[in-house]
Amino acid sequence: MPTIAPPPLQPGDTVAIVCPARKASHQELTAAVTTLRSWGLEVVLGASTNVEHHQFGGADEVRAQDFQQQLDNPAVRAILCARGGYGTTRIIDQLDFSGLAQHPKWIAGFSDITTLNSHLLALGYQSVHGVMPLLFHQESGEESLESLRRALFGESVGYSIPAHPLNCLGTATGELVGGNLSILQTLTGTRSDCSTAGRILFLEDIDEYLYAIDRMLVHLDRTGKLASLAGLLVGHFTNPQDNTTPYGQTPNEIIAYYAGKYGFPVAHGFPVGHEPQNMALICGRMAQLRVDNTGARLAYL
Known part of the structure; x- marks a missing residue:
């Protein structure tokens, strides 16, 4: 059975940044938010950003609830994972992806976020393995960032x-x-x-x-x-x-x-x-x- 591709992003769409694994502060995400807005997108910073529980973006319950909230919100057209590290496997079984059938959306990240990429594919949904907001402006990473934009907006890659x-x-x-x-x-x-x-x-x-x-x-x-x-x-x-x-x-x-x-x-x-x-x-x-x-x-x- 063919996998389901979420609709490409359009200017004016809302995207959410969350931390299903390691923590990331709002200050660390400022440049990425600016970039996403320059792409014509509205940006929501989830409740798992700017909080910490040891190395994690909040306790397991905080990270799971935040991710679920963005999954269930039809106005959010893509979820960008702020960073990897470790922690996504701790919450994956708490998440309910059934709402994607009505409102498919892009979920993007790499490293520890491979957990989500694989889980979504097992459910029959496409997702993006790509650079994450914390790394948007790393030196020599411009081409990688542009490839992410093209993938999310449905342009040829x-x-x-x-x-x-x-x-x-x-x-x-x-x-x-x-x-x-x-x-x-x-x-x-x-x-x-x-x-x-x-x-x-x-x-x-x-x-x-x-x-x-x-x-x-x-x-x-x-x-x-x-x-x-x-x-x-x-x-x-x-x-x-x-x-x-x-x-x-x-x-x-x-x-x-x-x-x-x-x-x-x-x-x-x-x-x-x-x-x-x-x-x-x-x-x-x-x-x-x-x-x-x-x-x-x-x-x-």
């Missing part, structure tokens, strides 16, 4: 990247699925888990030990999530960690080993993840990936 020595050539067509590797592994077997069969998977992560990246790939492989892929996009694996005795492989080499077992097209070096180059991807949107000797291209169908 497509990407081309240079060739990489670990690429696997070929053409793949399928819906996009993926995000943060450690979150995807954590969601396996839960209600937020979604199928990868026949889809194009994209992966990214930050600060993970090399052996842990391998362990998570083993888990995904053993659960069958790699064997049935149409294709794979390998994004940024920022600041990988190692033990005193080196693991002996880079993140890309680890992923290439497991992907190489199946022969689907693979594009390494895709600009998604915890770097300024974090281009917006629409989870659940049908796309085509072409990988040849000159590089890789991703286009929506």
Whole structure:
């Protein structure tokens, strides 16, 4: 069954910024609010912003109630998660997404927000994996921010990247699925888990030990999530960690080993993840990936 795409944003629409994971102050969000208003949008700062409970944007109940309020408000046409970190998995089972059937809306974020991207796809809804308000104005991030705007407003989005020595050539067509590797592994077997069969998977992560990246790939492989892929996009694996005795492989080499077992097209070096180059991807949107000797291209169908 095709996934449901919320309506594109229009000037005058209202968007809400919430903190389902780590905290963010109004001061930290000021620049993002200014940018969103420059796009012609009205902005609501949810009750989970500008509050804190240890590292979280308020206690679990505060974050869940705020997110639910924005979900249930038909005037709110998109929910932007202020930042990632940790905490979305703590509240996901408290949320009721049934109202989206009457009022579909875009939900956007990445990193810990992969929880929402995956949960929504499991329910049949598209969402945006992209830069979050706290990072709107990071240095060299202008292209990423523009890709988010284009995705939310329904404008054309497509990407081309240079060739990489670990690429696997070929053409793949399928819906996009993926995000943060450690979150995807954590969601396996839960209600937020979604199928990868026949889809194009994209992966990214930050600060993970090399052996842990391998362990998570083993888990995904053993659960069958790699064997049935149409294709794979390998994004940024920022600041990988190692033990005193080196693991002996880079993140890309680890992923290439497991992907190489199946022969689907693979594009390494895709600009998604915890770097300024974090281009917006629409989870659940049908796309085509072409990988040849000159590089890789991703286009929506």
